[in-house]
Amino acid sequence: MTVLLGDPVLAELRQILGPEHVLTGRADRLNRTRVPAPFPVHRWAERMPDLVVLPASTEEVAEVLRLADSLRIPVVPRDGGTGLTDGAVPLRGGIVVDVKRINQIKEIDLDNRTCTVGTGINALKLNEVLGRHGLIYPDDPASYPCSLVGGRIGTSGWSLIGSRYGHTRDLVLSFDHVLPGGRVIHVGDGIGRKITKSSSGYQLKHLFMGHQGTLGIASEATLKLFPKPEAEFSPFWAFEDYDSAYRAVGALARAGVATFAGAVLFDEWKVDYLRRDDEAYIPQPSSVKALVCAALYGYEDEVRAGGRRLLRIARSLGARYLGDEISEGDWAARHDRYATPLHGRTRSGQVVPMSWHCEDASINYTNLPAVRLAWHEIADRLRRESDVFDDWGMFAYTNGATGADYLTEIDIGIWEQRLDDAAWEAWVRAKRDLAAVTLAHGGSISACHGSCRAGEVDLVPEELGGGYDVMLAIKRAIDPNNIMNPGKYLLDQAYAEKS
Amino acid sequence: MKYRYQDEMSPPPARRVTDVAITRFEHVFEVEPALMTDHVTQQDFPNWDTLRLVRSRADHLAWMHRHFADKVLSGEELLHDLDE
């Protein structure tokens, strides 16, 4: 239920934060419900918070949570607002705690190769500063220019070059975390701020990452830094059929090249989609049906040696190198070509602005072909049902250096302006079906975004099994009053027997 | 870059590239205009704006490479090494 906020609460919040950092305007609140994932526009106002606060420090966050907890007011943490599983969307009104003002660089420790930052900072902006020291923080999602460190922690995000440098969970060493009651704890490996490996006690860092704001708020984080790479190599190859591309990507990922930062497989639906408006693929011959790319980072001599090895492997498997211009341009454009509304086409081919939905399971290499076919079938069913859906094709990206599993992504365009209740129902059903395919193939429902969006979330208890019961018990223990992002991950069940 | 309205509003003639794309400026593709008639219609687009975006895109991509690494290796060169 929405908690109606009386003036005393407002007065107290203004006291804590300063009046200009407590926002109650309708536009302020509407804009804190929006995330990129499509949702029926006519239902926008259903997800409005009652107010928004913009704290500037851990202490302010703690005071807000203390107050909210004592009054049982729902709290939703928000950082970049780029999350794709509706994590930052308030379902029960309450207070949005928008942490973007906590974005200072507190320390750059050149000797231990770490830095400590407020969680409202963006990695690209951070790297502009670190670059001057020859260092880099290599958490590189496609949302690199817009996602923020707090949201990376809240989602336990996935990085395009994670096969070389690890993902958010590996790169965030520790952080200050405000518990629902307002208590501040420091979580990392053990208690250390800059410790990268500890066996002391339970390993809490993972628990307090990827919880989508249901267990509290991270306010300041210590990050692991690497030398800024001397050289980059990002070959793109074309194939005449999916199966050869699939074989090639597997071989590249399993090659064990130390500078290997990731490989990506594009299927024929994706190639068709690129032919709509991507300058590199419009002129490609129609025989091009699938693509593979790889990325390598490191010292020049290492990257040269690794690059030659990968080129040799690809060539032996029938790959055609697409040339330096496409290879360099496409890799540098890796953040920019996702949410392009005008990619949308009606069945008759007219351009319409569509929102981008990205379904992102983790699937083992051996199951990629089967999942791909089943997913396209679901997307195809949607498009047959309604012109508001469009199949934008699939990618599979390596999750790690050994090629065991892949972030498997189907992109579906959704014409949000026409997303009526019936189409939304069809969509939620489809999301449930997509997730079911994942589980049937031994996969995990999400590799990076999280899985608390309508449809997919219904299958999370099935995915986690007994682990889901542990999740309920933890939620109840840490957040006894269910104030943190209530309604997410079906966690209300944790309180069922109490009410 | 001297600005003259008439010049800016007269793009070079279109040449078809595929069923869905045309080209007017060298190496620059555009959507087949017939696809943007029912729902979204094209904006007035002076030539300077097209060229500004094309050049900015190239500058942005070069920036992104520099941002992640000091240097980009050429696949063509490495492939050549393989043949030696």
Added chain:
Amino acid sequence: MPDPEKRPETTPEKRFAEEWRNAAYNCFSSGHKFCREVCPVTQVTRNESWSPTAFHANVVAMEQGELEIADVAADYVNCTGCGACELRCPNSLFTGDFYRFRTRTVDLVKAVRGLAVRQGVHQPAWQRWNLLTDERGHEPVLNGTPVDQARVRDWAAGLDLPIGGETILFVDCEAAFHRTSVPRAVARILNLAGYKFGLMHEQWCCGGPAAEMGYEEQARRFARHNLDDWRAGGVRRVLVLDPHDYVTFTEDYPAYFGDAYDIEIVLVVELLAELIREGRLTPHVPVERTVTYHDPCRLNKRKGVWREPREILRAIPGLTFHDVDRVTQWSYCSGAGGGLPVEKPELTARISEQRVGKAAELGVDTLVSACPWSERPLSEAGRARSIDVVDLHELLAESLGVAP
């Protein structure tokens, strides 16, 4: 399907949304905020209500009947019109030219401000500013001292510039009344190169600032006056030293006058670079300064002009030039545009402090700009850090050895 019986009455907001729907949805349907970290206002305030994304989303909210203009008019003050967001937006940078459809945050912000004014929702300082501009024909840039039509050419005292002719130099209000050394430098340089030009018969404000603050009718009236004056005097070519005017003459005037707009517009920085290239100007007096260059937003981001100013700087002997590339500078701004310093000077000051801070990190003693409007707030911020803010045209004049 909406029931026609129950269809709510159409409101000005809904009519507005009708016009801007596709533009707004093209952002709303992405919502990915690649624009956030380049927006100068969002950078310093970190307030998502004052972000390019929100500026588009609010239009959709108006379409849905969720917002009225009075709810949001004040939010739209928080934009300098720098153009960073719309350039960085992948829907411009990657597909804008392909679809001939790009993100238009700047136009949208202006249009919403216009809607507010038409609905009688005014911002007090903007209303005063435009009233005074309307009364005097020029912007009230002298902090209380009234500007005066009779004095619009005072900056040119003693230069013997003709009135009228085929080519004239248009001088913006800030430069004509406050930064008078800038147009003087330009005039002397052009004279040195033997480049013939005159001044306008009766110059009024270009109208751009009124358009930016939402006073559209006034903006058009001023534009009409200037164009008529040019026509009456046989003007074919207008030289522009101020990036803001340059945008007004190449974007607003064409929108007002369409096919009838037959005046050639020339940006002075580009002209000067050309004159240096052709050997008609040779900077030779060494200028011993350690400088960096501030890319004025309206040149670098909105027009893609960044090479020529650097060409000029590199031609000046004695300078030590620490350049910051144009893409990095997409996220830089002086805070001086879009009427922000009129309505929210404190926010402008925070933005210029941030900009000058970036210069300070380079260890320079001088920040060179090429935009008169940026120079006032940047100088104020520069004083605190002992960084001089100098105009590019003036720096060139110094190196050409021409008198001030």
